[in-house]
Amino acid sequence: MKGPWIVDFDDFEDKNTGFELLLRLKKLESNFKATLFSIPMGVTLPTIEKVKEMGWLELAVHGWNHGHKECENWTKAWALQVLEGCEQAGFAKVFRAPHWATSQNLYEALLERGWVCADHPKNVSKQPRGLLSYVVDATPGAVHGHITYGGNALAANMEYYESLHGEFLFVSEYMERKSAAGKDETMTIHSTAEGNLPDPVTFSSKKVSRRGRKLVENKEE
Numbered sequence: 001m002k003g004p005w006i007v008d009f010d011d012f013e014d015k016n017t018g019f020e021l022l023l024r025l026k027k028l029e030s031n032f033k034a035t036l037f038s039i040p041m042g043v044t045l046p047t048i049e050k051v052k053e054m055g056w057l058e059l060a061v062h063g064w065n066h067g068h069k070e071c072e073n074w075t076k077a078w079a080l081q082v083l084e085g086c087e088q089a090g091f092a093k094v095f096r097a098p099h100w101a102t103s104q105n106l107y108e109a110l111l112e113r114g115w116v117c118a119d120h121p122k123n124v125s126k127q128p129r130g131l132l133s134y135v136v137d138a139t140p141g142a143v144h145g146h147i148t149y150g151g152n153a154l155a156a157n158m159e160y161y162e163s164l165h166g167e168f169l170f171v172s173e174y175m176e177r178k179s180a181a182g183k184d185e186t187m188t189i190h191s192t193a194e195g196n197l198p199d200p201v202t203f204s205s206k207k208v209s210r211r212g213r214k215l216v217e218n219k220e221e
């Protein structure tokens with residue numbers, strides 16, 4: 001297939017930017033864009049400013065400090081505080097819970113502040129009505145990986161990413177386009193491709209290797 005590609009990577013922070021490899025991709029394909037799910041506690045304002053200036057990377061939010069399944073235990077008040085703080089800092093209003101571990105408190109806060117939830121197919125049935133939901137496996141052209149860790153890491157799949165050409169969209173742009181088109185099938189998606197995503201609890205090498213295969217499969221589409 002020929003895009004648009006919606007490429008995202010998890011665990012961005014000051015000490016794990018992936019800039020070198022991302023720049024390589026940008027040089028090869030001037031349309032290249034990616035959404036980076038960031039750990040707010042590990043990202044400083046100068047980094048946020050730098051990414052804004054670059055213009056072809058989007059910083060979304062990935063928990064608060066990436067504690068183990070941290071969002072499961074968040075109160076709604078804390079979730080709202082995190083989201084509000086991240087809005088002020090300049091992050092895109094797109095959230096992915098570390099380890100795919102969401103909670104009703106988190107969902108309610110995301111819904112209330114109009115955020116997109118990048119979620120695992122297995123969680124979709126738990127989402128409240130009206131939540132803006134982005135599910136990689138249910139989105140044509142969507143590719144999910146990590147900057148550094150595991151089998152779906154950027155460094156481990158450069159050849160695949162280098163093969164992507166055409167139009168690229170940030171997750172936020174894709175969602176805007178989708179809502180502008182009046183489509184709302186995100187509310188009823190129950191992907192049958194759940195096995196293609198890393199395990200929601202740990203990104204064990206065994207599970208991640210399945211994503212590696214997905215990358216290869218995508219390449220042939």
Ligand SMILES: [Zn+2]
Pocket residue numbers: 010011062066098099
């Ligand atoms: Zn993560």
